[in-house]
Amino acid sequence: MTTPSxxxxxxxxxxxxxxxxxxxxxxxxxxxxxxxxxxxxxxxxDWLVDQLTALSxxxxxxxxxxxxxxxxxxxxxxxxxxxxxxxxxxxxxxxAIHPAxxxxxxxxxxxxxxxxxxxxxxxxxxxxxxEMSLFDAHRDIRDAVGLLVRRPVDAEGWQFTMxxxxxxxxxxxxxxxxxxxxxxxxxxxxNDGWLAGAAPLRRADVTxxxxxxxxxxxxxxxxxxxxxxxxxxxxxxxxxRLPGASDNATGVAVVLEAARVLATALPAGVGLSVAxxxxxxxxALGSAHHASQLRAAGATPLVVNVDGAGRLEGAAAVxxxxxxxxxxxxxxxxxxxxxMPLMAGPVASDNRRYGxxxxxxxxxxxxxxxxxxxxxxxxxxxxxxxxAIARLVVATVHLAATAPVTLxx
Numbered sequence: 001m002t003t004p005s006x007x008x009x010x011x012x013x014x015x016x017x018x019x020x021x022x023x024x025x026x027x028x029x030x031x032x033x034x035x036x037x038x039x040x041x042x043x044x045x046d047w048l049v050d051q052l053t054a055l056s057x058x059x060x061x062x063x064x065x066x067x068x069x070x071x072x073x074x075x076x077x078x079x080x081x082x083x084x085x086x087x088x089x090x091x092x093x094x095x096a097i098h099p100a101x102x103x104x105x106x107x108x109x110x111x112x113x114x115x116x117x118x119x120x121x122x123x124x125x126x127x128x129x130x131e132m133s134l135f136d137a138h139r140d141i142r143d144a145v146g147l148l149v150r151r152p153v154d155a156e157g158w159q160f161t162m163x164x165x166x167x168x169x170x171x172x173x174x175x176x177x178x179x180x181x182x183x184x185x186x187x188x189x190x191n192d193g194w195l196a197g198a199a200p201l202r203r204a205d206v207t208x209x210x211x212x213x214x215x216x217x218x219x220x221x222x223x224x225x226x227x228x229x230x231x232x233x234x235x236x237x238x239x240x241r242l243p244g245a246s247d248n249a250t251g252v253a254v255v256l257e258a259a260r261v262l263a264t265a266l267p268a269g270v271g272l273s274v275a276x277x278x279x280x281x282x283x284a285l286g287s288a289h290h291a292s293q294l295r296a297a298g299a300t301p302l303v304v305n306v307d308g309a310g311r312l313e314g315a316a317a318v319x320x321x322x323x324x325x326x327x328x329x330x331x332x333x334x335x336x337x338x339x340m341p342l343m344a345g346p347v348a349s350d351n352r353r354y355g356x357x358x359x360x361x362x363x364x365x366x367x368x369x370x371x372x373x374x375x376x377x378x379x380x381x382x383x384x385x386x387x388a389i390a391r392l393v394v395a396t397v398h399l400a401a402t403a404p405v406t407l408x409x
Contacts (some may be wrong), residue, residue, distance in 0.1 A: 006265070009123040009400055011338065013261045014394060016387035019253035023052075024378045024387075026231065026252060027243035034244055035163070035235025036066050036279045037206020044231055048211055048276055051256055055263050057213035057274070064210070064289040065277050068203040070099045075238040077107065077399040078174065078197035092240045093157050093372065094180045098149060099165030100134065101199040108172075109196035110145035112188035125195040138169055146199070148184055151175035158373035161234045161242060163281045169263055172199035172383065200376035208232070208278035208284045215263050218271025225397050226273045226301035228287065228350055229255045230280030236374050245378045246310030246368030248349075251278055253386060255304045258393040270401040275351050280307075287350035291357035302327050303361035303401055307349035308368040311382045316389065317345030317365040321355015325360055327396075330403065334395035340388055346386040364389065 025031075025047065032040030052059045071329050076097065078089045089095040113124030115137040119209065122143035128134065129152045137147055151159050159175060174197060176184060187193035211231070218224040229251035233244025243249075259274050266272060279285035287305075294301065304327075316335075320328050335342040347363030354361035370376035 004347045005116060007337065007395060009328050010261055010265050010394055010398060011391045014387055014390045015256060016272060016383040018375050019257050019386040019390060020378070020381065020383045022253035022256060023245050023249040023381050026249035027245040027378050029241070029268035033235040033242040034233040035071070035085065036208045036282055037069055037204065038234045038235055040235065041232055041278065045209055045211060048231060052111040052211065052213040052274060055213070055215060055260055057195050057215045058213065059213045061209045061211050062289070063207050064279070064285065066206050066208045066282055066285055069206050070165065070201055070203050071235065071280055072097055072200060072237045073202050074105070074200045076198050076200055080184060080193065080195040080197070082193035089180060091155065092159060092237065096117050096151065096159045096161070097199045097201045098175050099162050100168055101173035101201050102168050102171055103201050104172045104198045105200045107196055107198045108145050109194060112184060112193040114185065114188045114197060115147060116140065118396055119191070127181070127188040129185065130181070134173070141171055142170060146172040146174065148174050148176055148181065150178055150181040150197070153177045154370055154373055154375055156370065156375045159229040160372040161237070162372065164283045167201070174199060183334055208286055210278055210290055211276040213259070213274040215259055215274065216266060216270060216272040221268035222269045222271065223401055224273070224299070224301045225400060226269030226275060226303045227255045227393065228275045228303060228305040229275055230277040230286065230350055231306065232278045232281055234281050236286035239262060241374055242372065242376070243377045245376050245381050246308055247371060247376055248280070250309035250381055250386060251306035254309050254393060257390045258397065261394050262397055263322045266398070266401045271301070272397070284350050284353045291353050291359065294359065295357055297359070301359065301407045302358050303351065303391060304396060305327065305349055305354070305361065305363045306393065307347060307363060308365040308387060309386055310369055310380060311367040312385040312388060315341035316392065317347055318342050319345065319347040321352055321361045322359045324355070324360040324362055327360045327400065329402045331362055331396050334392055334399055336390070338391045338395050340392045364392070
């Protein structure tokens with residue numbers, strides 16, 4: 001049986017280089033952003049099954065349906081102009097397609113107008129003021145061509161991509177970066193200018209697949225820990241790579257590394273399982289599916305979910321759900337032992353599905369750059385952060401397994 005005194009040796013076994021290699025593989029071209037139901041996600045899934053099988057784990061996949069996943073199926077050409085001249089907008093930076101947009105493959109040209117303004121909306125692309133919601137913008141759209149909404153950009157000037165969205169409305173909806181939106185809205189207010197473009201965005205019903213690995217089987221009534229991370233991303237666009245390195249190849253890398261270290265280092269009778277989840281980017285559907293299965297089976301694992309371990313800035317965010325008092329206490333002790341500062345903060349990920357289903361669950365997040373954009377690439381991932389979060393997870397599981405013994409830090 002291992003004891004808390006064995007923990008320093010376990011922490012030394014964490015390999016940041018292995019995790020960095022995992023991130024690079026999952027963010028590679030052949031996995032194409034890992035959107036749920038895509039060919040790239042299937043390649044990622046097969047590779048991850050192999051990694052878990054190599055740990056001598058019992059591995060299986062569990063499929064579930066996913067409805068209406070949005071996908072840009074061709075690169076749009078968007079042009080606008082006013083009395084000063086004409087400009088073609090850069091897809092992914094100055095313009096993108098809102099996930100609640102209607103699908104329009106043909107380009108439509110219209111004069112500019114302002115949503116909610118006094119002018120007749122017919123034949124116009126309507127610029128939506130920043131303070132107006134998309135719902136309100138749809139109130140008066142009689143025969144309008146489409147809507148133009150403001151969207152922030154990241155530090156490198158990229159717009160972010162979202163898959164989870166309400167059902168599509170009746171019009172194409174384009175998102176403009178703040179500078180372009182301001183220029184277009186100014187022109188529209190002055191009754192000057194036009195825009196031409198399309199919104200080629202189809203929605204497909206697909207099949208997601210979780211990956212489950214049982215590494216150690218618990219004894220009846222014993223401690224059982226479930227390590228989770230989502231492996232899906234938002235997927236590439238035509239001509240635009242969205243690697244999904246920090247979100248969430250880093251979380252997957254941490255879980256795989258922690259499982260490798262812990263596989264032979266827990267007391268007899270302590271259970272350890274891994275769930276690599278699909279469909280997080282469309283509403284955490286994979287974890288919802290798995291949580292319902294666990295409830296039906298009467299299982300009571302302690303759930304540790306990692307989403308985003310790209311670059312630590314000060315402290316790791318921790319969000320607890322369900323009856324997580326013991327798990328939080330152990331996590332706090334692990335943070336003190338490993339030197340990892342922790343703070344209460346939102347981790348809006350799969351941990352909420354498990355916590356909402358009544359399981360003791362914590363979500364851990366340690367930063368991600370280039371959220372859902374081409375900037376989320378492996379070179380932005382800090383290997384020291386990967387190592388620190390993996391050590392935190394290893395320490396948390398090990399201390400939970402050896403409780404009620406307390407560690408003298």
